[in-house]
Amino acid sequence: MTEEVTTESLETDTSCESKESRFKKPENLPQTILISIIGGLLFVLLDAIWWPHTTIGFFKFGFAPSLALVAAVGGVRGSLAGFLTGYIGKLLSDIILSGGIIAFSLYGVAIGFLGLVVGIAGYNLIQGRSLAKLSIMSAIGLVFTALLIVVFGLFVEGVAVIVAIGFQLIPTLTVGLPTVILLTPLFARLWHAAIPSPIETESSK
Amino acid sequence: MFQVKIYLASIQPLETRQSTLNERGLIMSKTLKSNKFVTVALIISIVLAGMSFGNLPSPTTSTSIQTVNGVTFNFADYRSLTLEELAIFNFLTNLFDQPYGSWDGWYLEPEFYGLFHYVLAFMSYSLAMYYETTPGYRTSYYEEISDNLVRKFNTSYDDWDNQSIEYFEWIYASITQNWTGYYYPDTFTPDADDLYTGGFRGPANIMWTGHYMLMELLHERNFNTGEFDDEITFYMEDWNNSLTTDGFGNPQEGGIWKCGLIPCEPYEVWVQCNSIPIYATELYDGIYGTAYMGNDTVEGIWDYGLEFSNTMMQDPNSLYIDGYYVQEPFGFQQPEEGVQQEFPGNRLSPFRTDGSLRSRGYGVAWSLEFLDFLQPEVTDEEYSIFLREYGKEISGDQMYFVDSFYNTGYFGTYEFLACLFTLALAKQEGDFNTVQRIQNFLYGLYNKVWSADGREMHWDTSSLEPFLQTSIAYGWIWGCNPVTLNDLVEPRPAGFWDYPFISQADDEYIWVYQAEWDPVKEGFILNINVDQPATLTFSNFDSLPTAYAGGVPLRTLELTSGGDYTLTLQSGSYNLVIM
Numbered sequence: 001m002t003e004e005v006t007t008e009s010l011e012t013d014t015s016c017e018s019k020e021s022r023f024k025k026p027e028n029l030p031q032t033i034l035i036s037i038i039g040g041l042l043f044v045l046l047d048a049i050w051w052p053h054t055t056i057g058f059f060k061f062g063f064a065p066s067l068a069l070v071a072a073v074g075g076v077r078g079s080l081a082g083f084l085t086g087y088i089g090k091l092l093s094d095i096i097l098s099g100g101i102i103a104f105s106l107y108g109v110a111i112g113f114l115g116l117v118v119g120i121a122g123y124n125l126i127q128g129r130s131l132a133k134l135s136i137m138s139a140i141g142l143v144f145t146a147l148l149i150v151v152f153g154l155f156v157e158g159v160a161v162i163v164a165i166g167f168q169l170i171p172t173l174t175v176g177l178p179t180v181i182l183l184t185p186l187f188a189r190l191w192h193a194a195i196p197s198p199i200e201t202e203s204s205k
Numbered sequence: 206m207f208q209v210k211i212y213l214a215s216i217q218p219l220e221t222r223q224s225t226l227n228e229r230g231l232i233m234s235k236t237l238k239s240n241k242f243v244t245v246a247l248i249i250s251i252v253l254a255g256m257s258f259g260n261l262p263s264p265t266t267s268t269s270i271q272t273v274n275g276v277t278f279n280f281a282d283y284r285s286l287t288l289e290e291l292a293i294f295n296f297l298t299n300l301f302d303q304p305y306g307s308w309d310g311w312y313l314e315p316e317f318y319g320l321f322h323y324v325l326a327f328m329s330y331s332l333a334m335y336y337e338t339t340p341g342y343r344t345s346y347y348e349e350i351s352d353n354l355v356r357k358f359n360t361s362y363d364d365w366d367n368q369s370i371e372y373f374e375w376i377y378a379s380i381t382q383n384w385t386g387y388y389y390p391d392t393f394t395p396d397a398d399d400l401y402t403g404g405f406r407g408p409a410n411i412m413w414t415g416h417y418m419l420m421e422l423l424h425e426r427n428f429n430t431g432e433f434d435d436e437i438t439f440y441m442e443d444w445n446n447s448l449t450t451d452g453f454g455n456p457q458e459g460g461i462w463k464c465g466l467i468p469c470e471p472y473e474v475w476v477q478c479n480s481i482p483i484y485a486t487e488l489y490d491g492i493y494g495t496a497y498m499g500n501d502t503v504e505g506i507w508d509y510g511l512e513f514s515n516t517m518m519q520d521p522n523s524l525y526i527d528g529y530y531v532q533e534p535f536g537f538q539q540p541e542e543g544v545q546q547e548f549p550g551n552r553l554s555p556f557r558t559d560g561s562l563r564s565r566g567y568g569v570a571w572s573l574e575f576l577d578f579l580q581p582e583v584t585d586e587e588y589s590i591f592l593r594e595y596g597k598e599i600s601g602d603q604m605y606f607v608d609s610f611y612n613t614g615y616f617g618t619y620e621f622l623a624c625l626f627t628l629a630l631a632k633q634e635g636d637f638n639t640v641q642r643i644q645n646f647l648y649g650l651y652n653k654v655w656s657a658d659g660r661e662m663h664w665d666t667s668s669l670e671p672f673l674q675t676s677i678a679y680g681w682i683w684g685c686n687p688v689t690l691n692d693l694v695e696p697r698p699a700g701f702w703d704y705p706f707i708s709q710a711d712d713e714y715i716w717v718y719q720a721e722w723d724p725v726k727e728g729f730i731l732n733i734n735v736d737q738p739a740t741l742t743f744s745n746f747d748s749l750p751t752a753y754a755g756g757v758p759l760r761t762l763e764l765t766s767g768g769d770y771t772l773t774l775q776s777g778s779y780n781l782v783i784m
Binding site: 058127153157162163167171181185 | 240241242243246247249250253254256257258259260261262597598599600601602603605607613614615616620638642646649650651652668669
């Protein structure tokens with residue numbers, strides 16, 4: 001328990017499970033759901049916090065750590081966990097913080113899609129290159145999320161085009177992209193350090 | 206596996222667990238340090254967070270519970286202003302530090318001339334809510350702004366030319382629409398039987414006379430100066446004449462226009478515009494002891510019009526429609542296809558050809574809000590319908606309101622207005638989720654700007670529309686302040702003007718969050734922050750009062766030669782009970 005932790009040991013640690021293993025192991029499903037629920041609750045907590053920001057017209061700058069959480073869960077635990085975290089989190093957040101289900105919970109689907117896209121790939125959370133890949137996948141996922149929000153806004157909720165662009169697309173991108181690109185690898189890396197995966201546990205023995 | 210590990214960790218001895226935590230901390234520390242990508246991401250995150258750090262919410266007003274002479278005062282039981290509301294008011298005062306017909310800082314452009322007088326009117330109503338929150342603080346600082354606002358609203362073309370409200374509201378529109386040329390009922394070939402209705406202060410401009418009278422009335426309600434009594438009564442009698450006679454002195458059901466309502470543009474009536482004088486009439490009755498709203502023996506002057514609004518001027522959702530033509534306007538063009546407009550008749554929607562009636566979100570919200578005191582059951586029922594028909598969900602924390610549900614693809618000035626009016630309506634209905642979500646929508650686009658001395662604050666709307674800056678500022682008070690229009694429609698309680706109050710103060714050094722006399726407990730509540738040593742003068746105390754802080758005497762006030770009492774406070778925050 002008291003063995004020295006070295007940089008070398010971290011760099012040689014291949015702790016992240018492959019994407020296949022996440023779904024092939026039947027015992028992972030309840031674990032995935034449990035993580036998703038915990039992630040969803042954390043999402044609500046992060047959503048409830050008022051985050052500083054600054055604006056220039058429709059361009060809003062700041063961080064939305066709840067988005068990075070969804071992407072990080074997707075990156076570490078896979079697509080299903082990522083999607084469920086985003087969906088459950090947004091659903092709970094709307095119910096608790098906004099008093100109801102918003103737009104048939106479709107905005108939750110959009111947020112969950114971020115985790116789903118990020119979770120498609122596998123990552124070695126030790127290597128910088130893999131973390132960069134996580135950032136890129138998060139950015140791609142965020143773009144899909146933003147587009148889905150706009151689609152749901154326009155065609156389900158029926159908001160005006162300028163609202164969809166000015167109040168949904170642009171702020172989601174200007175806040176979301178820096179958030180997921182920068183915070184997702186940080187969250188994933190910290191998570192990995194704080195809660196070692198089963199493989200790490202076994203290798204450390 | 207990790208649950209098992211967490212479980213095992215929980216049953217480890219304390220020193221082992223501590224060691225494990227230290228180990229984890231070391232791992233996390235090394236985790237961040239061991240990877241250049243992570244390090245760079247962390248640094249950039251910190252830099253970006255620092256660059257975008259702004260728009261922080263202000264702290265909530267601190268309150269306390271004190272027991273003085275066996276009487277307990279819980280400051281949380283009394284209404285209070287917030288730091289932001291006070292700073293917004295200080296910002297708005299700058300707009301009045303100029304002649305009545307000058308508009309520096311208002312960002313007034315010709316495209317907004319027709320809306321501008323509404324900005325003043327609703328600012329007045331917002332500030333009336335603000336004054337009502339601290340009814341025991343009535344120095345000239347507040348009273349002069351209230352008075353100034355009324356006088357700005359009444360700037361005439363003779364005195365202020367094309368910088369007058371008369372020009373912006375009536376003459377400018379008349380250039381293209383000839384409002385000054387109207388007679389009723391025959392405006393095309395008028396004779397002695399037709400009543401002239403084209404004057405700015407005439408009977409058919411309720412969108413100015415209604416607001417003007419209510420602004421004066423609220424000033425009287427809040428400050429009791431008596432300076433506007435004559436004008437107030439003049440308009441009250443003018444409305445009575447319009448609503449109960451044919452305009453020539455002969456009784457006529459439904460009044461001049463036979464619908465029990467008064468037009469804005471001389472040929473058309475709106476429920477929202479008439480809700481203002483209806484509200485004002487109720488307040489007038491309360492203050493002056495009249496019965497224009499009716500009682501058990503007398504019919505109210507607005508009864509016919511209210512019935513007309515609630516039966517005739519309705520859309521299929523039982524929400525108020527936008528406009529009823531009492532006569533055909535000059536130059537009216539019938540639609541090229543579809544149902545033709547009737548005169549008199551409800552106004553048709555410009556977005557449909559099937560005879561659908563015109564609807565507007567701002568008008569419905571406005572009407573429901575101002576008529577709530579009179580028919581709360583109607584407001585309660587229609588509010589949820591309104592949310593469903595006009596509300597648009599952008600996200601969990603944001604929503605906005607459309608101007609017309611026949612034209613949801615558009616977004617512009619009237620959608621902003623629909624949001625502003627719904628803000629106060631939702632507050633009045635106790636729907637604070639909706640209040641919060643509209644605020645997030647309206648205010649999320651702008652940065653808060655605080656003055657260097659920290660005493661003023663506004664939202665900078667220049668990147669989108671500078672004209673909105675004033676409305677966005679007082680709109681915060683309109684939506685956040687604990688006072689509603691239903692509170693203001695009641696006159697001051699009996700004996701109010703004899704209650705102790707702050708009549709003079711070093712206003713520029715203090716922040717007054719709470720100030721009111723509790724007539725039951727016979728103590729004055731004062732929640733104040735003092736920037737620099739400041740003196741406050743209290744009037745109406747019967748005997749030498751003492752200020753208590755934390756339930757113990759702080760100091761006894763000093764008697765002045767005029768029979769008032771002064772209290773000097775050093776810098777700091779105080780929750781005081783003065784009795």
